[in-house]
Amino acid sequence: MRVLAMFSLMYDDVTIYYFSGTGNALTASRWITESAKKKGRQTNLISIDRIKKIAVPAAAGKRLLGFCYPTHGFGIPWIMLKFIFKFPGRERCDVFLMNTRAGSKIGKLFLPGVSGIAQLLPALILLGKGFRIRGLLPLDMPSNWISIHPGYNPAAVAALLARCCVRVDGFSERILSGRAYFRPNVLVMLPVDMALAPVAFMYFLYGRFFLAKVFIAATDCDTCRLCEQKCPTASIRIVDNRPFWKFTCESCMRCINVCPRRAIQVSHLLAVIIPVVSSFLPIALLLAIFNSYIPSSLMKPADFIIDWGISLTLFFVISGLVFWLIRIKWINQLFSATSLTKYWRRYMAPGIKPKDF
Ligand SMILES: Cc1cc2nc3c(=O)[nH]c(=O)nc-3n(C[C@H](O)[C@H](O)[C@H](O)COP(=O)(O)O)c2cc1C
Ligand code: SF4
Ligand code: SF4
Known part of the structure; x- marks a missing residue:
């Protein structure tokens, strides 16, 4: 019990920087900040759109930083990559990465998107800046890539969102209590993701x-x-x-x-x-x-x-x-x-x- 109590005090402040084309990454970031607020944490949700100068708000206490963005072309959008490159280094500051992907639903079958280097590349950059990676979450939200397929029907969208919401809840619960979160199949997916680096x-x-x-x-x-x-x-x-x-x-x-x-x-x-x-x-x-x-x-x-x-x-x-x-x-x-x-x-x-x- 004492250990649990110690974990529950782990972070006082959760700040998420997000980029979102059609609201998936924004919705998922909101789910996390709402969960953090319910646990009494201070939260900041910051859009990186057109940001000129990176101002990191003063933390109330121990801080958790998050970066949330869609997956584009098996990678991270250039705007977010530039932002992470410029982000001031912080020794031993905890961070998590959440990339929303193209989830789909065909009949009863849920199909995941593919991250490629959308997590690997920013994770390496952040590690190089002294951050500690505490969580990596790929999230299969409804695909927004309407150049190549029609937008999904409302029922499919609702079903995909409901699954993601449960996954984000589990992720928030774990990460906000100071425990690390890495998907169980991270090692299986690693070679696939790395093979997509040239693409x-x-x-x-x-x-x-x-x-x-x-x-x-x-x-x-x-x-x-x-x-x-x-x-x-x-x-x-x-x-x-x-x-x-x-x-x-x-x-x-x-x-x-x-x-x-x-x-x-x-x-x-x-x-x-x-x-x-x-x-x-x-x-x-x-x-x-x-x-x-x-x-x-x-x-x-x-x-x-x-x-x-x-x-x-x-x-x-x-x-x-x-x-x-x-x-x-x-x-x-x-x-x-x-x-x-x-x-x-x-x-x-x-x-x-x-x-x-
Ligand atoms: C140009 C473009 C490229 C995309 N590439 C991928 C991809 O490589 N892998 C994937 O899983 N999803 C891909 N997607 C789907 C988006 O990552 C996904 O729908 C995401 O949830 C959108 O989030 P947003 O609404 O926050 O922008 C792509 C979407 C677009 C528009
Ligand atoms: S698709 Fe291109 S032009 Fe349209 S809002 Fe996004 S970045 Fe701007
Ligand atoms: S394309 Fe034309 S009508 Fe549509 S948002 Fe842009 S300016 Fe407005």
């Missing part, structure tokens, strides 16, 4: 930029600017009375889901055009020209960087051209009608409203 790396280099460039605004847009105001990375600029997406976009899916007119679409036609046009361009010829100026020992990395630069330029040029062309009504209608998102259900975590961001 996560390619997502960082290509995927996230490509996804940023396939958003379009349909003619239904009335320039209310809500998407611009709510974007966590200030990646939307209003040009010619329509949103334009910059490369800094994290593809977090917030804008497409908050738009009151459902005017934002992921253009699947554009997603096909970009690689097709790229495959016709004489990239090999361009590389050969560049290669004649590069020493042979540096050829491979130089080719990789040049190829990357050419791809990004192509994403930019082709999507820029389409942005300009969709001012013409029938072209806009063509791109909208061939966007699967026009017909798909949207996703926002239940209870989360645009004002929460």
Whole structure:
């Protein structure tokens, strides 16, 4: 009993830094802070959206820090990774990481998402800064990746959330009492997660930029600017009375889901055009020209960087051209009608409203 009493005094203060595109990570962070409040702990829930300077609030006593974010491309969103990189080091301060993933429900079957290096990479950075990792929780919330599938129906969403809520309760109970929490299959999943590191790396280099460039605004847009105001990375600029997406976009899916007119679409036609046009361009010829100026020992990395630069330029040029062309009504209608998102259900975590961001 005395041991339990000692554990229950373990932390006086719980501070969670979160990034959340569509409210899953925010909902899960709230579950933890509510549990901590019920146990009489002081809590802080801090959004890292557009944060300029990291101010760590003064702790009332012994502090537990949490970082909560979605999984993107088998990794951690760039905005959160940058934040963790910049986070001031604290010797022996306790932290936990919680990454929300793409959980799904097919019939009665619950399928988990895949973390890849979404936990491993930030955990290593935090360890390097002197923190003690006390818990790692991957959480299979309803998938918000509506560029590739429709938003789930309300019954599936409710069932997935109910399971996650129970899991978070167990996690909070354990971690707030000072005990460590690591999922039992952590060692089984480790090789799978590590094998996905190259894919996560390619997502960082290509995927996230490509996804940023396939958003379009349909003619239904009335320039209310809500998407611009709510974007966590200030990646939307209003040009010619329509949103334009910059490369800094994290593809977090917030804008497409908050738009009151459902005017934002992921253009699947554009997603096909970009690689097709790229495959016709004489990239090999361009590389050969560049290669004649590069020493042979540096050829491979130089080719990789040049190829990357050419791809990004192509994403930019082709999507820029389409942005300009969709001012013409029938072209806009063509791109909208061939966007699967026009017909798909949207996703926002239940209870989360645009004002929460
Ligand atoms: C661009 C993008 C990439 C994603 N990549 C993954 C992934 O690699 N693994 C996974 O399990 N879920 C993935 N997801 C799903 C989200 O991580 C998941 O739905 C998360 O709960 C969303 O949280 P949020 O609402 O707080 O942003 C991805 C979602 C998006 C939009
Ligand atoms: S939120 Fe929708 S309607 Fe408003 S500016 Fe953005 S795209 Fe247009
Ligand atoms: S532009 Fe949209 S998808 Fe991209 S970061 Fe902003 S809100 Fe998220």
